[in-house]
Amino acid sequence: MDVYKDQSQSYEKRCADLLQRMTLEEKVGQMMQLPANFDNNMDKLESMNIGSYLHCTGDMMRELQTRAEKTRLGIPLIFGIDAIHGHCFDNRATVFPTQLGVSCSWNRDLIREMGAVTAREVRANGIHWTFSPVLCVGRDARWGRVDETFGEDPWLIGEMAAEMVEGYQGKEGFANWEKILACGKHYAAYGEADGGRDAYEADVSRRNMLTYFLPPFEKIVKDGCATLMAGYQAINGEPCSASRWLLRDQAKESWDLDGFIVTDWDNIGSLHTKQKVAEDLKEAAYIAVTAGNDMIMTTPSFYKHTIELVKEGRLDESMINDSVRRILMAKFRLGLFDEYRHTSPEREAAALGREDHWEAAAQASRESLVLLKNEGILPLKPGAVKTITLVGANADDVVAQLGDWSFGSMQAGASDDSFHRDVTVTLLAGLKERAEREGITVNFVKGADPLDENLDECDQAAAAAREADLTVACVGDTLKLHGEFHDRANLDLTGKQQKLLEAVKAAGTPLCVVLLASKPLTVPWIKENADALVCAFNPGAKAGEGIAEVLFGDLNPMGKLTISFPHHAGQIPVHYNRFSGWHSMNDPAMPGEERYIDMPEEPLFVFGEGMGFSPFSYADLKVSKSVLQQGEDLEVSVSVKNEGDYDGWEIVQLYINDQFSSLTTPVKELRGFKRVYIRSGETVTVDLTLPFEELSLINADLQRVVEPGRFDIMVGASSRDEDLLKTVIRVE
Numbered sequence: 001m002d003v004y005k006d007q008s009q010s011y012e013k014r015c016a017d018l019l020q021r022m023t024l025e026e027k028v029g030q031m032m033q034l035p036a037n038f039d040n041n042m043d044k045l046e047s048m049n050i051g052s053y054l055h056c057t058g059d060m061m062r063e064l065q066t067r068a069e070k071t072r073l074g075i076p077l078i079f080g081i082d083a084i085h086g087h088c089f090d091n092r093a094t095v096f097p098t099q100l101g102v103s104c105s106w107n108r109d110l111i112r113e114m115g116a117v118t119a120r121e122v123r124a125n126g127i128h129w130t131f132s133p134v135l136c137v138g139r140d141a142r143w144g145r146v147d148e149t150f151g152e153d154p155w156l157i158g159e160m161a162a163e164m165v166e167g168y169q170g171k172e173g174f175a176n177w178e179k180i181l182a183c184g185k186h187y188a189a190y191g192e193a194d195g196g197r198d199a200y201e202a203d204v205s206r207r208n209m210l211t212y213f214l215p216p217f218e219k220i221v222k223d224g225c226a227t228l229m230a231g232y233q234a235i236n237g238e239p240c241s242a243s244r245w246l247l248r249d250q251a252k253e254s255w256d257l258d259g260f261i262v263t264d265w266d267n268i269g270s271l272h273t274k275q276k277v278a279e280d281l282k283e284a285a286y287i288a289v290t291a292g293n294d295m296i297m298t299t300p301s302f303y304k305h306t307i308e309l310v311k312e313g314r315l316d317e318s319m320i321n322d323s324v325r326r327i328l329m330a331k332f333r334l335g336l337f338d339e340y341r342h343t344s345p346e347r348e349a350a351a352l353g354r355e356d357h358w359e360a361a362a363q364a365s366r367e368s369l370v371l372l373k374n375e376g377i378l379p380l381k382p383g384a385v386k387t388i389t390l391v392g393a394n395a396d397d398v399v400a401q402l403g404d405w406s407f408g409s410m411q412a413g414a415s416d417d418s419f420h421r422d423v424t425v426t427l428l429a430g431l432k433e434r435a436e437r438e439g440i441t442v443n444f445v446k447g448a449d450p451l452d453e454n455l456d457e458c459d460q461a462a463a464a465a466r467e468a469d470l471t472v473a474c475v476g477d478t479l480k481l482h483g484e485f486h487d488r489a490n491l492d493l494t495g496k497q498q499k500l501l502e503a504v505k506a507a508g509t510p511l512c513v514v515l516l517a518s519k520p521l522t523v524p525w526i527k528e529n530a531d532a533l534v535c536a537f538n539p540g541a542k543a544g545e546g547i548a549e550v551l552f553g554d555l556n557p558m559g560k561l562t563i564s565f566p567h568h569a570g571q572i573p574v575h576y577n578r579f580s581g582w583h584s585m586n587d588p589a590m591p592g593e594e595r596y597i598d599m600p601e602e603p604l605f606v607f608g609e610g611m612g613f614s615p616f617s618y619a620d621l622k623v624s625k626s627v628l629q630q631g632e633d634l635e636v637s638v639s640v641k642n643e644g645d646y647d648g649w650e651i652v653q654l655y656i657n658d659q660f661s662s663l664t665t666p667v668k669e670l671r672g673f674k675r676v677y678i679r680s681g682e683t684v685t686v687d688l689t690l691p692f693e694e695l696s697l698i699n700a701d702l703q704r705v706v707e708p709g710r711f712d713i714m715v716g717a718s719s720r721d722e723d724l725l726k727t728v729i730r731v732e
């Protein structure tokens, strides 16, 4: 038997055997990835020896895999898909909140579970690889893809991404019907493009790359994440896919990436057509290989040109061999050469949309909700409310609720909202169901829609609000207002939504706003005028139940923001980990020392903020040592008391500040957190460990060091100074 087919041999031996049998054409073909659904790309399987397809499910996928089996060496295909908040492109599958939504849970176990559920459904479906998680840093809400991030903090992103990767991949290998390859993307600093312009240019110093944008990737690669995807944009003039420094020096050499790197969509073509760093597509292929890209997504010309470049002696075949070895090893590890190649309809039917999967998704929906304001109206008092008026089109809009990378999104090519419709509980459905159990009537008047300038039922909504004991207004954004190719310069409410809010407010009935949006919008009016505000970032299919549970007090809200809200788009960036050097008059006549003359300095809502129905108080911040020697970890503890009537979860946050350093460092940086469940009236002691290296910075020589000196250790309920207890330690 051929060694590569012999299951008793190691994967390494089988891979080496296969590689030496392959022609140059077969090898370069393994580096090719094409979308199956257009350009007759299915026909290229044999003529280009294609190694991978994306955007391909069902019969198409089965046909391709069977045809691949019949090729000379029978090398299986690897299929990739954007299953980034559940396996959303299959109508039978479970849909979770987006990454931004679920990040507000700060719940590691839940995020890992979301990955595990997604992996089980994707794999049962015959797909092996998801282009997730997204490790972009969400610092500019104008950017169309903020919903895909875990928020604005690089440290938290690394922690959450690591959980998700573990959920997708597990720890026991991929020859397993429940596990898939993860892909950390978009490598790196993709969210940093100027002005929130998607895939544009980013000006990021090496020091900032090493300080903020690479650490989350480094963490997941060192934990075993199988693949990375290179970003679209150029950094300091160098497109990510042309960067040897990013791909080879950092990922492959410094962090020892064991898997492979895929480009983003036609990154290699763009080197010539858009970014113009390659004179022609052949030059682009040369740059792609030398920089260290292994798999080339959607650039068909790469095939022909790379073969020519090797034949002409311009490209050394050993570079091709290295990429192909990485890709083949992934296929061996997935068991694709063995019994894990073809799934079965029974396996699919058993895994997709399993009951426990939906329970996990419903829990994720609940935990993603963030209560940002409550002037005593929530939870509703039994008997006090007989009629609720619900307004706002987002209260009954599946696409707005599920968000991007689900069936409504452009990549799925489905423009209607019938997908996942049956399994989605909108706010209208959830609220009606819950209210009717109490004998409460819910009247729904659309009022306004984020996309429709002409929908103006504000008068009808105000009239209905006058008849009610509570108005719930569901406003926000929807697809077409975010996602790829949908950046915004203005983050105000669209359509007649602002007019709607003002009209129902004027009715005088207590007003609870549900902000159902993909990302922070500029809503100072809501903060000022609503009696309660629940933030729901694309909260998943079952969110209507969870929001209703919050209103009725069945669920004590527990989420906290992982991203700051600006007052106005002109205030961006407003992320919490900023610097202290902004000129200030220090004038007592200017309360709050506002630095903008026309707007507050602080964001509208801050990173880490969110409340439940019980307030928590913090006391007794203690540290194990006041002086740390190099290399010593610090133990930190604090007592947290539940001062209210509701049992609930608190997210205790630990921040540091290097008081004086050789180069500037942010005023505070998150370095730890713990979720704790505290019963009404109870006090618990929360222990956190601060590993020594968490005090480090990148110095002028681009080395990571902990500099001696004083550090503030801050623990509390949010990133706001008033919410933090502080003590000072010294590092020798």
Ligand code: BGC
Residues within 6 Å of the ligand: 054, 082, 131, 185, 264, 265, 411, 484
């Ligand atoms: C996106 C990626 C995605 C890829 C494949 C690109 O346009 O930037 O995030 O994985 O398409 O769908």
